[in-house]
Amino acid sequence: MVRLGVAEDQPLAVQQWQGLIAINYPARKFGLNRHVTITEAKKQCPNIICQHVATWKEGDAKWDYHDDAFQNIATHKVSLDPYRLESRRILACIKETLPADLQKVEKASVDEVFMDLSAQVHSILLERYPEISGPAPYDDPTEYLPLPPSTALDWQADALIDLDVEETEDDDPDWDDVAILIGSEIVRNVRAAVREKLKYTCSGGVAQNKMLAKLGSAHKKPNQQTIVRNRAVQQFLSDLKFTKIRGLGGKLGEQITSSFNTDNVKDLLPIPIEQLKQKLGDDTGTWVYQIIRGNDASEVNSRTQIKSMLSAKSFRPTINTPEQATRWLRIFVSDIYSRLVEEGVLENKRRPKTMNLHHRQGGQTKSRQAPIPSGKKIDEAGLFEIATNLLGQIILEGKVWPCANLSLAVAGFEDGIAGNMGIGAFLIKGDEAKVLNSHTRDVSVVESTPHRAEKRRRLVPTSGIGRFFKTESTEEHDDEFGAQASLDMSSSASPGHQTLDVRYADTTSRPSLVQEASTVGKHLPKLGTASVLKQKDITGYTCDRCMAALGSAAALQSHQDWHFAKDLEEEDRPRTTAKPFTTTQNKKVSGASGKKKALGSSKTEKGQSKLTFG
Structure with missing residues (x-):
């Protein structure tokens, strides 16, 4: 009516092929319903x-x-896109009316929304009645709150469900009534916003849970809201058929009706829970027992998201060529892609993972599935290519014509990955790259000067043959210092300078330099870590065997004498090594038949002496 711009009292019906699928309230006054034909409707x-x-x-x-x-x-194929678009507009209007940080809204269908108003009602309660924000009476959490100061509540034009038999309107309202009243005010404001901005009328139901609120919204139509107070739940449900309750209108409702010979809630209330369990099973029996008493634990889910999308067509008459099927696939893909755009596929919020094509010919159904590439952006052309490939696979099997039904679906929706960058994001181009390149060259020139790192010292015990040879103090340096710095530092050890005592360790067959810092100077640059074993000293006093740099001719001669003495030691070592010995005095060996000779009693060799123990 809004799109057509007709008056609100104009009788109107929504037609699909030769039937009516929706009739407005002015037309219902003429006794019309969805089961009448168009000819009958126009006649009445x-x-x-x-x-x-x-x-x-x-x-x-x-x-x-x-x-x-x-x-x-x-x-032609029916399109529901107009209804989906308007449904999204209404949902957006509702969310704009409610506080962003307190709202919890669930889209239940194209024309139905659930709102959990608990947080907003609680906030308003504390504002209007600050006395309930303090500690519990007598600091006892089990103590009841004092009754509300209001003795009468203004429900305005809302439809109030009568109270239960044992309750009367003369009783003072309790806090549950106050909370429901605040909820009714919020719903009234939401309905007024939708009416003002979008020109649509809404019906509402306000109650303590989803099941009662849904039943209340259908109780008074059009453009009204029904209030189901906690003290009126049994009165409200007892006059209903339980088949109107969500979940009890299908096969389960038929099973209950046949098992207990009734479809009224009031007739089921006296039935014990054990009998319900016996007839319906433990879980179902327990749920039915609670639901007919108005107890519904289901929560408002604000993150309900679709799991799949389907576009289908039953052909009357059937189609008989691949060209006809391909044209319909084009329609299916356009239908699905427009809904994907609304779902956020262009912004990579959500995207499907698979595509399924179903084909029915006579009583035989064939189906094929293919993945939707995750690394590519989803577009209409890409989806159409996948769909035609699936159709080609089915056609290759043969026996596909005439075709009575085709359906295309996408499924496996997942949240898109945000923040990913392509390889181009890691590359720098243009003027920025030139500036960075010149800066890099400048930095490389500065960093080309080697840093002189402090030499690590290694302390080695002065044992072995090396302790018999005196070595002169000498200085190790790298190329940066030059010969003059080496000579100056080796000739004197004045305060404020660093003197290195170089010793030769006898732990290996080839000597290595071990540096020990004896004095640390504050102002002297630290020496580098270049190895003297690989670098020949510029003074010319270098050992030909180990490439050690010496500071003078005398030092070189002493160093060569050390090599000679070391060689003699290595040659003499196999003959002078003493064998280990043990004693067996007053000691028996388990399993031996007699005493063994002590190892130390063997014949001595030249240069050895026999030791006596005990």
Whole structure:
């Protein structure tokens, strides 16, 4: 009615092919319902407007309203996009009306929304009644709150459900009543905002849980809201058929009706829970026992997201060529892609992982599935290519014509990955790259000067043959200091300078330099760590065997004498090494038949002496 711009009292019906799927309240006054034909509707209500739903036309890339759609069922497909778009607008309006930090809204269907108002009601309660924000009476959490100061509550034009039999309106309201009253004010404001901004009317129900609120919203229509107070729950449910309760309208409702010969809530209330469990099973029996008493523990889920999208068409008459099927695939893909855009696929918020194509020919159904590439951006052309490939796979199997039904679906939705960067994000281009390149060259020139690191010292015990040879103090340096610095530092050890005492360790066959810092100077640059074993000293006093640099000719001669003495020691070592010995005095060996000779009693060699123990 809003799109067509007709008066609110104009009888109107929504037509789909040859039937009516929705009738407004002015038309219902003429006794019309969804089961009547168009001919009967126009007969009972001559001025009724029958508006056909939007359709996708074969070959078109966008849905539209076609006046002749009901005559071309073979080439048109129903589109629900207009209803989805308006549903999103209404949901956005509701969320704008509620406080962003206190709202919890669930979209239950295209024309139904649940709102959990607990946080907002609690906030308003504390503002209006600050006395309840303090500690519990007598600091006892089990103590009841004092009754509300208000003795009468203004429900305005809301439809109030009568109280239970044992309750009366003369009783003072309790805090539950006050909370429900605040909730009704919030719902009234929401309905007024939708009416003002979008021109749509809404019905509402206010109660302590989702089940009662839903039943209340359908109790008084159109454009009204019903209040189900906690003290009126049994009175409200006892007059209802339990098949109207969500979850009890299908096969379960039929099972309960046949098992207990009733479809009224009041007739089920006296039945014990054990009998319900016996007939319906433990879990179902317990749930039915609680639900008919108004106890519903389901929560408002503000993050309900779709798991799949489907676009399908039953062909009457059937189609018989690949070209016809391909044209319908184009419509299916356009339908699904438009919904993906609304779901946020362009912003990479959510995206499907798989595509499924179902084909029915006679009583045989075939299906094929393919993944949607995760590394590529989803677009209509890419989806159409996957769909045609799936169709080709089915056609190759043969026996596909005539086709009675085709359906295309995407599923496996997942949240998109945010913050990923392509390789281009890691590259620097243009003027920025030139500036960075010049800066890098400048830095490399500065860093080319080697840093003189402090030499690490290694202390080695002065044992072995090395202790018999006196070595002169000498200085190790790297190329940066030059010969003059080495000579100056080796000739004197004045305060404020660093003197290195170089010793030769006898732990290996080839001597290595061991540096020991004897004095640390404050102002002397620290020496580098270049190894003297690989670097020949510029003075020319270098050992030909170990490449050690010496400070003078005398030092070189002493160093060579050390090599000679070391060689003699190595040659003499195999002959002078004493064998280990043990004693067996007053000691027996387990399993031996007699005493063994002590190892130390063997014949001595030249240069050895026999030791006597004990």
